[in-house]
Amino acid sequence: MEVVPVTAELQESSATTTSERVPVAELLRRRRPGTSLESAFYTDEDVHALDLDVVFSRQWIFAAAAAEIPEAGDYLTVDVGSSSVVVVRDDDEQVRAFHNVCRHRGSRLLEDRGFVGNIVCPYHRWTYDLEGSLLHAEAQPPGFDKTCFSLRPVHVRDLAGLVFICLADEAPEDFDAVAELVEPHLRPYRLGEAKVAAQHDLAEQGNWKLVMENNRECYHCDGHPELITAYFPLFAYDEEDISPRLRPLYERYQRAAADLEVVRRAQGVPMVDHRQLADRVVGFQLTHMPLDGEGRSFGAHGASLSRRLLGDVQDPVFGDLSIHLQPNSWFHVLGDHAVVFSVMPTSVSTSVLRTTWLVHPDAEEGVDYDLATLRAVWDATNEQDRALVAATQKGVADPAYVPGPYSMVEDDVEAFVSWYVTRLREHLGPDAVPPTVPDARSGD
Amino acid sequence: MEVVPVTAELQESSATTTSERVPVAELLRRRRPGTSLESAFYTDEDVHALDLDVVFSRQWIFAAAAAEIPEAGDYLTVDVGSSSVVVVRDDDEQVRAFHNVCRHRGSRLLEDRGFVGNIVCPYHRWTYDLEGSLLHAEAQPPGFDKTCFSLRPVHVRDLAGLVFICLADEAPEDFDAVAELVEPHLRPYRLGEAKVAAQHDLAEQGNWKLVMENNRECYHCDGHPELITAYFPLFAYDEEDISPRLRPLYERYQRAAADLEVVRRAQGVPMVDHRQLADRVVGFQLTHMPLDGEGRSFGAHGASLSRRLLGDVQDPVFGDLSIHLQPNSWFHVLGDHAVVFSVMPTSVSTSVLRTTWLVHPDAEEGVDYDLATLRAVWDATNEQDRALVAATQKGVADPAYVPGPYSMVEDDVEAFVSWYVTRLREHLGPDAVPPTVPDARSGD
Amino acid sequence: MEVVPVTAELQESSATTTSERVPVAELLRRRRPGTSLESAFYTDEDVHALDLDVVFSRQWIFAAAAAEIPEAGDYLTVDVGSSSVVVVRDDDEQVRAFHNVCRHRGSRLLEDRGFVGNIVCPYHRWTYDLEGSLLHAEAQPPGFDKTCFSLRPVHVRDLAGLVFICLADEAPEDFDAVAELVEPHLRPYRLGEAKVAAQHDLAEQGNWKLVMENNRECYHCDGHPELITAYFPLFAYDEEDISPRLRPLYERYQRAAADLEVVRRAQGVPMVDHRQLADRVVGFQLTHMPLDGEGRSFGAHGASLSRRLLGDVQDPVFGDLSIHLQPNSWFHVLGDHAVVFSVMPTSVSTSVLRTTWLVHPDAEEGVDYDLATLRAVWDATNEQDRALVAATQKGVADPAYVPGPYSMVEDDVEAFVSWYVTRLREHLGPDAVPPTVPDARSGD
Ligand code: FES
Ligand code: FES
Numbered sequence A, B, C: 001m002e003v004v005p006v007t008a009e010l011q012e013s014s015a016t017t018t019s020e021r022v023p024v025a026e027l028l029r030r031r032r033p034g035t036s037l038e039s040a041f042y043t044d045e046d047v048h049a050l051d052l053d054v055v056f057s058r059q060w061i062f063a064a065a066a067a068e069i070p071e072a073g074d075y076l077t078v079d080v081g082s083s084s085v086v087v088v089r090d091d092d093e094q095v096r097a098f099h100n101v102c103r104h105r106g107s108r109l110l111e112d113r114g115f116v117g118n119i120v121c122p123y124h125r126w127t128y129d130l131e132g133s134l135l136h137a138e139a140q141p142p143g144f145d146k147t148c149f150s151l152r153p154v155h156v157r158d159l160a161g162l163v164f165i166c167l168a169d170e171a172p173e174d175f176d177a178v179a180e181l182v183e184p185h186l187r188p189y190r191l192g193e194a195k196v197a198a199q200h201d202l203a204e205q206g207n208w209k210l211v212m213e214n215n216r217e218c219y220h221c222d223g224h225p226e227l228i229t230a231y232f233p234l235f236a237y238d239e240e241d242i243s244p245r246l247r248p249l250y251e252r253y254q255r256a257a258a259d260l261e262v263v264r265r266a267q268g269v270p271m272v273d274h275r276q277l278a279d280r281v282v283g284f285q286l287t288h289m290p291l292d293g294e295g296r297s298f299g300a301h302g303a304s305l306s307r308r309l310l311g312d313v314q315d316p317v318f319g320d321l322s323i324h325l326q327p328n329s330w331f332h333v334l335g336d337h338a339v340v341f342s343v344m345p346t347s348v349s350t351s352v353l354r355t356t357w358l359v360h361p362d363a364e365e366g367v368d369y370d371l372a373t374l375r376a377v378w379d380a381t382n383e384q385d386r387a388l389v390a391a392t393q394k395g396v397a398d399p400a401y402v403p404g405p406y407s408m409v410e411d412d413v414e415a416f417v418s419w420y421v422t423r424l425r426e427h428l429g430p431d432a433v434p435p436t437v438p439d440a441r442s443g444d
């Protein structure tokens, strides 16, 4: 990692008072790579409207695990800003997505999740099939043409058991290329056939980007005592920083990585990593990490959390396949379970973190896994992060806040921010936002 | 009813995203008769400010039943946006209305409802009589002229026991002509002398217009099992739609209507209907409807709900006198009781539905009527409608919502919307809003 | 007090409807001395942003009693709009103040109050000493210069045990001159060494200025039965207004005042009053008032509330040293205890009133004072005022509200408003706000 001296210059940087509002284009133009974003990105209603529009209504976003709607007729709804999307498995077992809005006078059609034969509006009983076609509407004049009133479709993809949607008319094409890179890694876990062991929605008192930034670094991982017993405690170091004192630990880590590679190769599963977080539209990162201690799962010191291994996995020491996707999701896929995370904005200063635990479809609660134990590490970690995000939302909303410098272990935060800033710049166009100098720090 | 083919054209119609705001004048100009309003009418703060100004601060609105303040000194307060109005019966038993604001430093004078001799400000004890004159203010300089600090009056009318107010400096003159048409129908019930058996305020999670639109059609009445047992199940039909299967039902209905006419004529009470919902300033509709089953009241299958008949009514089978008034009220007046409804906006996306049940002044609870039974049908119906309104508020706030076509039995919804759009157009003026083509569907 | 006839002219004055927004400069220009402020000053978000900026972020505001942080390392936090300030006693026992914002990614550093050795950010453990210097930050590149990342300081003064802060870069210099006038009056009470017996935060449903205006007059004191038993009931009178009936009361008051002067002189303590509420930047008033009845404290009829007298006070009949400071505080300092009040805005229509009771450091609860009795009079009075402020916030937000005339005993309300309007005018500049005619009524 190349470094640039961070000097007093930052201190003079643009503190904005609550009374003066800076146009978003100007905020984007003056964004300094290697430092946190200005206050307005976390507090301004105009920025938030732009986030909902440019990010959440135009990019591919993670919606649900396919395992949440296993049977034909199963549906769930996803709120994206003031949009609601019905994700439903149709009679051919295909996953489909529609805007959750009746074509008559606009009533919401379905709530939460459940099972339906057809989609019947609760207001005046207009009835749609699972492909969105209007089957029936009472008391219509003779000229009424039902084919004009189908439900409005939403783009949807099932990537090896992970369902993504895109609300845009034209969805970014980049998704399919990324899916092709990711799919072979996920295939052996057969997540689409998994069982949902638990799901939890955590109300965050912070802008969605603060929740994402929190996820994208382990600089704060000392605050996660439950989580870090499963990992090699090297997350604050680059290889060149390994001191003689850390050498034995580092060598242990290298051995575990080598062992993991052997195991995965034996199953014919790729172990190459990918890191394209900022430089493509569907920014992503895919990492295979050995675990410490027993090396099996997120239990204390790497202990196993479910007796049944996922899909085709045969060795319990199968590492942590960690996938990060821009803008709103990340995944930990282990030999015995997977944990699926997504962040949805609910206002400029609040969001919801959804966590879903997946296990083998035949794993029995109380027999193969203890639910509280399965959830414990991420319940604790999420709650610790919730407090940090809330404290940061308050701080960045303070007129005294000035963006500060990222440390040497916050590259992925920079990559997230850079991906985000790029999306907004593209949207506003080169005339609105002249480019700034590239970040000298980013290896991305 | 004339019909116009509804085609794919609608589908292309103006979906607005949250980020672009369309001026109200443009929204009014492009409003298409025969279809529901665009999203902004239910979600935009500018539209809401205009609604409060043009509709609720300039039109005659229903405030209360006169029976709520039977004695001199009785008062109640009515909130209209951020305005509060005191409606009080003065020492001459006249109903008067004042702005509920002290002329000193502005404190609210009275809360809720009660009884007063004079109106004394809770802050510094400025004291006003029931005609609004300032009687007393302490520690004033010699030149202080009390006559300059009377309470600011509000226009008020008592229409046969129904109290209407108008916050405008100049109230629409049309009210008196409508009152003259309506009064003879209401007179025999003597509502001004009735007893308030119950009153309920229901918090609606929807714009006030969605609550009104819900009231103005029975296209959704299959969702009201308690209510429809008292009505002839013909609400989704025009006469020409009556199929052979429905013929016996229709003939039963016609006989009941004819019988009702005989009874009402015997009491010298008019039975002509009126429908001027969209084409006058005080838009209204007045309908005499026979009830099904026992034909007496809103009990199951038309059963009676109070033993004492209202006012001068002599026959328990006296039909349902149903009155709809723009913008915010409707009334069901039956032989044995009346139910009075009004809608008040509390924000762009919330409102309050007030329901008041009136019975004969001597009707005794537990003896002549059972309170829970009296209320049951409208408590249930209001709650069913509350859920539909809430689902529709969410749906029309969705960027994917596009206005849809009214069915053949939603004429009164069109009339309400048309009345509303006309008021806003008049306010903004012909230069701001060029007229659109008239609605080919409306018989209004 | 000179008087000006108040005529019908006021009645015509500028009622603004919710739909039209008047620029603040215009509101300031047309403000009429001798009358309450227009609605927008209590309801408009732009005015509120200006209040936070011009008043709360540029003036000296009362933050806390020094007795709340008696030891080195004791800290408390103060919220001012979206700002948070840490007030901490450093290792040299000096009171210091910093913005409560980490220089890394902006997290809040400390919550509420407590004790710390260093200030450690909860997020990534950046560590600052009590003088605000960054001591430690992990994983920084070689060029990282810690001296560039000190906590941002806030101006702070300890005036005889009362801590004031100023968030401006340049704090108004006037403070020191006022402190010099006030300090000799406070010195004998040694408030810095006092004990905090109680503190209460009361949520007010009103703009902060309504809470201040309520404090600045006793025209409403008939509504405070508990409070007024300790005072001579003369608060609604000027000397020339004393009627023959009031003469004996007035003479009793004069004797008590003379006695108080003797006692205070014997202790070498000044008894001169000051009134510079509107005509200096740090507007203040300082009054020595004898109490009625026993003359000792705020107990019923002047009864004592704590057996231990504050600081060097030797006579229990030591009067009420009442200090009013613009914009947000007032103080009652009595022989046996002091009560400290401050108002902080929390939104345009809400604020918090903080009340702190101080007693002698050795006074023991249950022995020297009964806590409930000590608090009773101000708990009751604050609650009575809370209801009045809430009723007034609703009233001034009503479109029917028009500013009304101050009575002859509301001079200090006029002085508060005048001070406030002057600050806003100075900020916007003479070009934006041409001056209006001076107030003929103000003796200020
Ligand atoms: S709104 Fe769906 S059927 Fe009417
Ligand atoms: S506000 Fe009503 S008397 Fe003062």
Ligand code: FES
Pocket: C102, C103, C104, C105, C106, C107, C121, C122, C123, C124, C125, C126
């Ligand atoms: S935000 Fe304080 S150390 Fe990172």
